[in-house]
Amino acid sequence: MKSLSTVPVPSAALSHQDESIRHLPEAAREAFARFQTGGDPAVLDPVLFSILDDYIPRASARPLAELPGNTRLIDDLGFDSLAITEVVFFAEDLFGINITNEEIVQVATLDDLRGFIRAKVTIPAAH
Amino acid sequence: MPPLPVITGLGFITSIGQDRPAVLRSLRELRHGFEPVEFLGNPALPVKVAGTLKGFSFPTTNWRDWRWPDRFTVDRELIRGLAPHGVYAVCALQQALAEAGLAPAQLTDGTTGLYCASAGSAFMLGNFLQQMHETRGERGNPMGIVSSIAGTLNFNLAAHYKIAGAVCGFVSACASSSHALGFAMDEIRLGRQQRMLVVGAEDLSAESIVSFSSLRALSHNPDPATASRPFDRRRDGFVGTGGAVALVVEDASLARQRGAHIYAELAGWGQAGDGYSVAISHPEGAGLREAMRRTLAVARVNATDVDYVNAHATSTPAGDRSEALALHAVFTSGGAKPRISSTKALTGHGLSLAGAMEAAFCALAIDDGFIPGAAHLEEPDPVCAGLDLPRTSLEEQPRLVLNNSSGFGGSNVCHLLRRPT
Numbered sequence: 069m070k071s072l073s074t075v076p077v078p079s080a081a082l083s084h085q086d087e088s089i090r091h092l093p094e095a096a097r098e099a100f101a102r103f104q105t106g107g108d109p110a111v112l113d114p115v116l117f118s119i120l121d122d123y124i125p126r127a128s129a130r131p132l133a134e135l136p137g138n139t140r141l142i143d144d145l146g147f148d149s150l151a152i153t154e155v156v157f158f159a160e161d162l163f164g165i166n167i168t169n170e171e172i173v174q175v176a177t178l179d180d181l182r183g184f185i186r187a188k189v190t191i192p193a194a195h
Numbered sequence: 196m197p198p199l200p201v202i203t204g205l206g207f208i209t210s211i212g213q214d215r216p217a218v219l220r221s222l223r224e225l226r227h228g229f230e231p232v233e234f235l236g237n238p239a240l241p242v243k244v245a246g247t248l249k250g251f252s253f254p255t256t257n258w259r260d261w262r263w264p265d266r267f268t269v270d271r272e273l274i275r276g277l278a279p280h281g282v283y284a285v286c287a288l289q290q291a292l293a294e295a296g297l298a299p300a301q302l303t304d305g306t307t308g309l310y311c312a313s314a315g316s317a318f319m320l321g322n323f324l325q326q327m328h329e330t331r332g333e334r335g336n337p338m339g340i341v342s343s344i345a346g347t348l349n350f351n352l353a354a355h356y357k358i359a360g361a362v363c364g365f366v367s368a369c370a371s372s373s374h375a376l377g378f379a380m381d382e383i384r385l386g387r388q389q390r391m392l393v394v395g396a397e398d399l400s401a402e403s404i405v406s407f408s409s410l411r412a413l414s415h416n417p418d419p420a421t422a423s424r425p426f427d428r429r430r431d432g433f434v435g436t437g438g439a440v441a442l443v444v445e446d447a448s449l450a451r452q453r454g455a456h457i458y459a460e461l462a463g464w465g466q467a468g469d470g471y472s473v474a475i476s477h478p479e480g481a482g483l484r485e486a487m488r489r490t491l492a493v494a495r496v497n498a499t500d501v502d503y504v505n506a507h508a509t510s511t512p513a514g515d516r517s518e519a520l521a522l523h524a525v526f527t528s529g530g531a532k533p534r535i536s537s538t539k540a541l542t543g544h545g546l547s548l549a550g551a552m553e554a555a556f557c558a559l560a561i562d563d564g565f566i567p568g569a570a571h572l573e574e575p576d577p578v579c580a581g582l583d584l585p586r587t588s589l590e591e592q593p594r595l596v597l598n599n600s601s602g603f604g605g606s607n608v609c610h611l612l613r614r615p616t
Contacts, residue, residue, distance in 0.1 A: 069230075069231045069232065069233055070230050070231070070232045070233075070245075070247055071232070071233050071236065072232050072233065072234050072235075072245065072399065072400060072401055072404075091257070091259040123275075125272050126272075150337060153337040154275065154336075154337050154338065157334065157335070157336055157337055160334055161334060166333065166334075
């Protein structure tokens with residue numbers, strides 16, 4: 069029998085955050101786990117690059133982690149404002165933060181994004 | 196020669212096949228596309244059967260969880276704005292364009308338009324709104340609107356294929372894609388466009404199908420072999436389905452110039468309202484009767500010239516009776532006796548998808564020289580006495596074929612298709 073259940077997600081077994089990142093590569097999920105337990109936002113880079121990879125309009129020739137920090141999201145990587153808005157939504161949802169339109173327009177490069185998220189995330193208490 | 200719309204490409208993601216050969220085989224051999232299903236993980240629900248889309252899976256609203264058969268390509272950039280029926284539509288349109296011998300670059304110069312029909316995606320919209328309530332409006336998926344509201348098909352397909360001609364979506368419930376095809380014919384006839392892409396599609400989800408349970412419109416028959424039996428005395432409601440069908444409609448002179456294969460000419464269309472009820476068809480099928488008459492008049496065709504009618508009949512007790520009475524009034528009372536069947540016996544009822552899907556079936560019947568039989572019909576309703584409902588598909592070449600559709604509010608739309616001369 070085919071199930072057309074469309075039971076609401078997330079499943080009860082996963083936290084909201086785990087549900088959000090379950091599609092990301094293992095390295096990104098491990099980095100997020102380290103952030104949750106250690107509280108150091110500097111470990112979040114693999115998470116950020118995975119999110120960007122998910123929404124990048126055309127695949128980058130080189131891994132995002134290997135690109136210079138001044139690589140521009142729109143001019144160099146092909147993001148448009150809609151795709152950037154999707155990245156922002158994902159980040160807001162994952163980190164439980166709010167990002168204003170004014171803040172979005174300040175983010176132009178990979179370094180801008182990295183610095184912005186590091187400054188913005190609430191550091192969880194270390195276990 | 197005034198412009199004449201003709202069909203040059205067809206694409207199918209349906210419960211009875213996902214390409215033209217498979218659909219043809221199902222129609223000729225009366226193979227249905229139903230499977231037992233369980234909606235909402237609730238075995239107590241009395242709705243047990245649906246026309247399923249094999250190889251497609253949409254277990255959550257997250258596009259990363261979606262699956263489709265390997266032979267279809269859905270770009271990741273595109274899928275983020277789609278509902279499940281948008282995925283079906285992309286797959287169907289790819290087929291139709293390939294059949295018509297058209298590359299995407301040929302669609303962008305403004306001479307090609309796009310008319311679509313779906314009810315939107317209650318599945319996607321429900322999730323988007325749930326998120327809005329959970330965050331008290333502070334956060335939402337940027338693609339939430341364009342992937343869910345009615346119009347999601349034309350938003351996405353027009354942008355992806357860079358359509359610079361006429362773009363519109365049509366909403367008249369189960370007559371929606373019939374309206375899309377009818378108005379697409381007009382765009383060609385009026386010389387506004389040389390080519391129109393017409394796409395009808397619907398999700399297959401609890402949200403899109405089980406909703407009709409509250410209207411008591413769905414069959415409770417658990418047997419896939421008999422649950423959908425239009426015009427049968429024991430019919431008890433419709434069986435839901437989803438999917439997508441795409442048609443390429445062109446001016447005949449352009450099609451001939453390109454050397455494209457012409458499936459059928461679109462000889463005319465017509466519509467009429469019941470002016471009666473929001474959800475029940477007129478008891479004597481008044482609007483459908485008038486829509487058929489107007490269609491025949493526009494095409495300057497006598498009822499006696501029609502060889503086959505693809506009925507709207509969804510297998511509901513009231514709707515099928517209304518249509519039978521309308522068919523009597525237009526045909527039997529004047530001595531005409533076309534072959535009649537409802538292919539929803541095989542596919543299920545595709546709602547907004549139904550009209551385009553069945554117009555495409557009519558084009559296949561004309562092109563391949565056969566008449567689809569009235570599947571699952573064992574005991575015809577006495578109201579059908581005098582109507583010619585063949586129990587098997589017939590090896591007969593139809594020249595003129597009428598396609599009927601009816602939707603909520605009493606919208607009735609008919610198309611007349613003709614064998615190319």
